[in-house]
Amino acid sequence: MSGEPLILVVDDERPIRRALELTLTKAGYRVATAGTAAETLTAAALSPPDLVILDLMLPDGDGAQVCAELRGWLTAPILLVSAVQDEPDKIRALDAGADDYLTKPFGVGELLARVRALLRRSEGAMAGDRVLDVGMLSVDLPRRVVTVAGAEIHLTPTEFDLLRELALAAGRPLTHQMLLRKVWGPGYAQEMQLLRTHMGRLRDKLETAGIPRDSIETLTGVGYRLRDPETMPA
Amino acid sequence: MAATRTNGRLAAKRPALARLRDPRSSRITALLVSAALVGASTLLVAALTPSVPVRSAGVFYLLAVLGASSVYGLWWGLATSLSSAVAFNFFFLPPEHTLVVNSSSDWLALAAFAATAIVTSDLAARERAGRDEAARRAEEALLGERLATVIATAQNLDDALAGLGDQAARTLGADTGVIVRGVSPSRAAGVLPLELNGRPIGELRLSGGDPAIGASPAAGRVARQLAGLIALGEERERRMREEVNARALLRSDELKTALLRAVSHDLRSPLQAIAAAAGGLHFAVLDDDERELLDTIGAESGRMSRMIENLLDLSRLTAGALPAAADWLDPRELVEAAVAELFRGRPQDRVRVSLAPDAPLVHGDGPQLQRVVVNLLENALKFSPREAPVHLLVVARGDFVDIVVSDTGPGVGPADAERIFEPFTRGSRTGEVPGSGLGLAIARGLARSSGGELRLAPPEDGGATFVLTLPATEADPRA
Numbered sequence: 001m002s003g004e005p006l007i008l009v010v011d012d013e014r015p016i017r018r019a020l021e022l023t024l025t026k027a028g029y030r031v032a033t034a035g036t037a038a039e040t041l042t043a044a045a046l047s048p049p050d051l052v053i054l055d056l057m058l059p060d061g062d063g064a065q066v067c068a069e070l071r072g073w074l075t076a077p078i079l080l081v082s083a084v085q086d087e088p089d090k091i092r093a094l095d096a097g098a099d100d101y102l103t104k105p106f107g108v109g110e111l112l113a114r115v116r117a118l119l120r121r122s123e124g125a126m127a128g129d130r131v132l133d134v135g136m137l138s139v140d141l142p143r144r145v146v147t148v149a150g151a152e153i154h155l156t157p158t159e160f161d162l163l164r165e166l167a168l169a170a171g172r173p174l175t176h177q178m179l180l181r182k183v184w185g186p187g188y189a190q191e192m193q194l195l196r197t198h199m200g201r202l203r204d205k206l207e208t209a210g211i212p213r214d215s216i217e218t219l220t221g222v223g224y225r226l227r228d229p230e231t232m233p234a
Numbered sequence: 235m236a237a238t239r240t241n242g243r244l245a246a247k248r249p250a251l252a253r254l255r256d257p258r259s260s261r262i263t264a265l266l267v268s269a270a271l272v273g274a275s276t277l278l279v280a281a282l283t284p285s286v287p288v289r290s291a292g293v294f295y296l297l298a299v300l301g302a303s304s305v306y307g308l309w310w311g312l313a314t315s316l317s318s319a320v321a322f323n324f325f326f327l328p329p330e331h332t333l334v335v336n337s338s339s340d341w342l343a344l345a346a347f348a349a350t351a352i353v354t355s356d357l358a359a360r361e362r363a364g365r366d367e368a369a370r371r372a373e374e375a376l377l378g379e380r381l382a383t384v385i386a387t388a389q390n391l392d393d394a395l396a397g398l399g400d401q402a403a404r405t406l407g408a409d410t411g412v413i414v415r416g417v418s419p420s421r422a423a424g425v426l427p428l429e430l431n432g433r434p435i436g437e438l439r440l441s442g443g444d445p446a447i448g449a450s451p452a453a454g455r456v457a458r459q460l461a462g463l464i465a466l467g468e469e470r471e472r473r474m475r476e477e478v479n480a481r482a483l484l485r486s487d488e489l490k491t492a493l494l495r496a497v498s499h500d501l502r503s504p505l506q507a508i509a510a511a512a513g514g515l516h517f518a519v520l521d522d523d524e525r526e527l528l529d530t531i532g533a534e535s536g537r538m539s540r541m542i543e544n545l546l547d548l549s550r551l552t553a554g555a556l557p558a559a560a561d562w563l564d565p566r567e568l569v570e571a572a573v574a575e576l577f578r579g580r581p582q583d584r585v586r587v588s589l590a591p592d593a594p595l596v597h598g599d600g601p602q603l604q605r606v607v608v609n610l611l612e613n614a615l616k617f618s619p620r621e622a623p624v625h626l627l628v629v630a631r632g633d634f635v636d637i638v639v640s641d642t643g644p645g646v647g648p649a650d651a652e653r654i655f656e657p658f659t660r661g662s663r664t665g666e667v668p669g670s671g672l673g674l675a676i677a678r679g680l681a682r683s684s685g686g687e688l689r690l691a692p693p694e695d696g697g698a699t700f701v702l703t704l705p706a707t708e709a710d711p712r713a
Contacts, residue, residue, distance in 0.1 A: 013503050019510035026517040057499065083502060087601055104506050105539055107532070108513040110578060193562040196595050200564050204591070218571040221559075221601040 005119055006030045008049035010040045010066075011081070012059050020053065020111075027112055037061035041069060049076055051118055054098070056082035056089050064092040071097030077118040081106075087221035091175050094222070099172055101222075117171045117228040132167040135232025137211060139167045148209040158183065159202045163226075166216060171228030173219050199224065264306040268314045271298035276321050288326045289343040295322055299351045303358035311355025319348050370452055377405045378459045385467040391415075394467065402438055402460060406453055409442025415464065426453055428461040435461040490553040498546045505539045544672040547605070548657055551679040558599035558683040565593050565628045565635045565704065568600070572607035573626070576615075585611060586623045593630045596704035598684030603704070606680050606688065609673040610639040610700050616667050617643030617698070633707045638691070640699035651690050677702075 007029045011017045014035070021031045032049060034040040037060045044052065052070065056063035067078055080093050080101035090101050099118055102111060132139040136149045144160055146153050155163065161183045165174060174182075177189045184194060203213050215232060217225045226232075275298040279291045295318035303311025323333055327340045335341050381398055388394030395413045403411025406426075413428075415436040423446075426438040438460060440447065447453055512531040520528060550556035566589045573585050607626075614624040618641040627638040644663040646654060654661045657675040674688075681688040681702055691699035 013507055015507035016503070016510045019507065019514040022514040023510070023516060026514070083498075104502070105509040105536055107578065108516040111513075193595060196562050196564045196567070200566065213566075214570055214574060217574065218567040220568070220571045220604045221599075 004028055004030050005050035006032060006047065007115070008032045008034060008040070008043055008052045010034045010053065010058070011055040012036065012057070013055075016055075023108055023111070024115070027115075029115075035059075037066045040066055044070060044074055048074060051076055051115060052078045053115075054078055054080055054093075056080055056086055056093060062089065063098075064089060064096045067093045067096040067098045077121065079114055079118055090222050091177070094173060094175050095178070100225075101173065113228075113231070117230060120230075121171065132164075132170070134167055134170045134226060134229050135211075135215075137167070137206075137215075137232065139164055148206070148211055151209065153205055153209045155202065155205060156198075158198050159205065162198055162202055166224060166226035170226045171230075173223050173225040175223040177223075179223065264302070264310050268298070268302040268306070268310055268317070271301050272314060272317050272321055274298065275318065276325055279322070279326060283326065289340070292322045292326070292343060292347050293350075295319075295347065296351060296354055299354050300358050303355040304362050307362060308355055308359035311359055312352060315348060315351030315355055318351060319344060322347065373405050374452065374455055374459070377401060377456065378463070381460065381463045382466075385463050386470070388467070391464075391467045391471050395464070398460075399438060402456055403440050403442075406440065406447050406450075406456060407443045408440040408447060411441070412439045413437075413460065413464070414439060415468075426457050428457050428464065430458075430461040430465045433465075435464050490550075494546060494550055494553065498542070501542045501546070502539060505535050505542070508535045509539075541670055541672070544609075544670065544676055547676045548672055548679070551676065551683070556602070556680075556683065558602055558680075558685075560597060560685075561600055562595045563598060563600050563603065563704075565596050565637060568596075568603055569607055569626055569628055569637060572604050572611060575604065575608055576611055584615060584621070584623055585626050587626045589628045590630045590635075593628050593635050594706040596635050596686075596706050598686060598704055599680075602680045603684055603686070603702075606677040606702055607637060607639070609677040610702065613669075613673055614639050614641035614643070614698070614700075616669070617641055617664070619643070630706075631703075633705065634703050635706050637702040637704070638699060639702075640691075640697055642697040645693055645696055645698045646690055648693075654690070655688070 007024055009017055009020045009024070009031055010033070011020065012035050017033050017035065021033055024031045032043050032047065034043045037058045040052075040054070040058075043049075052074075054063050054066060058066065063080060063082070067080075070078060077099040078097065080090060080098045081104060082090055082093075082101060083104050094101070100114060102114055130141055132141065138147045140146070141164065144157075146155055146160065146163060162179065165179055165182050176192060176195055180188045180191060180195055184191065188194065199216070203216055206215065207213050215227050217227065219225055272295070275295045278294050278297075279288075282291045282294070298318055299311055299314045302314035320333065323335060323344060324331060327335055327344065329336060335344060380401065384394045384398060385391065392415070395415070399411035399413040401411075402413070403409065408424075413436060417434075417436055424440045426440060428435040428437055438457065509532060512528055512535065515528055518528075547556065569587060569589070573582070573587060576585075611624065611626065618624055622642045624642075625638070625640045627636075627640075629636040629638060644665070646661050647663060650661040650663075653659050654671075655674050655678045656671075658671045659675075660669060660671040678688040681704075684704070686702060686704040689701050689703070691701050693699075
């Protein structure tokens with residue numbers, strides 16, 4: 001890595017590619033671009049980027065497939081860009097290893113916040129931490145204790161497991177199926193009722209403790225995301 | 235293969251049974267055979283009397299009784315018993331060659347013989363009837379098996395039934411039979427009505443054989459079997475037709491979906507490019523007026539893309555190319571996500587959210603229902619005075635959950651109450667507020683496709699209140 005982070009922008013529409021390139025350059029990043037799935041793989045192999053911004057609809061292949069191929073050898077975060085109606089495609093791409101997504105049309109502020117969060121996370125790896133701090137929320141993994149601004153709140157084992165998974169992925173979306181599999185087990189991937197019910201109770205308890213309900217974002221049709229530490233109330 | 239073999243077995247069995255049952259030929263043969271049996275028994279007894287006491291030798295007449303009754307039934311058995319008794323008396327009991335009986339012990343022997351013969355006749359005849367019945371049932375079962383095979387594998391039911399009428403007729407002892415479907419059975423002689431649980435299926439027209447055959451229990455069984463299998467075949471035909479139709483529909487739906495997807499991509503791309511280009515000027519040094527112009531580009535391209543989204547949704551809804559997923563959803567999540575989508579995470583205080591803490595989960599398509607709530611909120615914000623709050627409520631109501639959006643705008647006139655849900659129609663009080671008249675039409679369409687309903691609440695003191703009702707169970711909110 002030399003100097004500023006390198007971002008690979010992938011979009012089949014040249015005007016959009018160009019606009020993103022200019023915006024990100026102005027914001028201080030180095031930018032490479034690609035218009036097809038094949039170009040993306042070549043560009044990423046020639047000079048490995050620190051972040052990939054990937055449009056889900058490409059003329060020569062779908063985004064999920066590109067994600068899976070990149071994930072084989074690239075650890076850099078992947079930010080998906082897609083239209084509103086593409087929820088199933090988003091889920092597939094997230095399952096294939098994408099880290100986050102933005103829904104078109106998005107504002108520059110939103111884009112830059114997402115880029116910053118993803119780059120920050122890839123620098124300071126959170127793995128191995130025993131206590132996860134997300135704003136005023138603190139999750140002690142070995143002791144299974146959750147505190148909000150220092151005060152302990154009582155969660156059931158399932159609620160704790162849910163919050164742990166969300167906190168481990170703070171700022172990153174987890175699909176419904178990912179959460180169900182991780183918290184309940186592989187046999188429960190379709191039990192949406194379980195997830196909705198426990199998520200509702202977890203939010204109620206966090207809200208009572210002073211954490212706004214929308215700190216766990218609802219990604220309708222996709223899953224949930226605990227806010228990035230940067231945007232959590234501290 | 236199976237059908238052919240079954241057929242062969244039936245054909246081999248038929249002549250013997252038919253000969254036994256044919257009423258015209260059997261009387262003469264029965265008479266001859268019975269007489270021959272009595273004669274043969276007389277010869278046998280005559281041959282044995284020198285060595286066997288004559289009163290004991292009479293038992294050999296029972297062989298004749300047994301033979302006649304087991305082949306020709308009870309009445310022939312009794313007739314043979316009587317003639318055997320007469321022959322025994324005439325030829326062997328003293329005084330011989332008269333029908334006179336002298337000693338009381340001879341009377342006793344004759345009476346014992348007669349009683350034994352009658353009982354034997356009855357037993358043998360019963361056994362014969364049982365055998366006949368079993369054979370008939372086996373034949374009927376074979377017929378059923380063959381019918382089921384033919385009907386289950388036939389491409390066309392009428393073709394399959396063409397050969398089965400004769401088969402059924404022969405099983406019942408008639409010569410030919412024709413199965414006619416879809417007629418109300420007539421009660422004429424030689425016509426076997428086919429009914430299933432009282433529902434007329436058709437009839438079996440028999441010719442040849444006993445005209446009363448239609449009234450026998452066997453005919454009833456065959457008729458029930460035929461009716462059931464024809465009904466089954468008709469059901470199978472109907473299913474096959476439906477499957478073909480469903481496949482055709484699915485193909486055209488897939489085509490429409492693909493087309494609309496392509497169109498929407500083409501319409502969206504330029505707008506996204508405009509928005510991205512405007513975004514590229516984010517870092518430019520601009521004065522306030524220039525900044526305002528830039529914001530207008532951003533805001534209006536956003537509005538345009540929402541309008542295109544609405545237009546596409548409407549065409550998808552009318553084309554049936556927007557199938558709703560059936561997921562369990564938390565209504566509180568739904569409204570929170572809608573607010574977040576509308577304000578894109580910016581802090582806001584115009585939408586006042588109030589959630590019933592005990593709201594049950596609802597059933598429907600998450601992204602589509604979120605669009606409904608977003609559309610309602612957009613409308614409410616648009617028509618309310620600037621800075622006036624809009625209320626968003628989640629109310630649990632038994633089997634349903636209501637999501638209520640109310641504003642303090644001009645409200646909806648009574649004449650417009652239903653009209654506003656029609657596409658491209660706007661209420662008369664919309665004034666200068668821009669809009670295409672699509673939002674509510676789409677909202678209602680999406681709500682309904684998820685099994686919910688969207689209504690305008692009766693007007694109160696100003697403003698408009700829309701109620702989105704969603705099923706918390708399998709109940710129908712429109713009921």
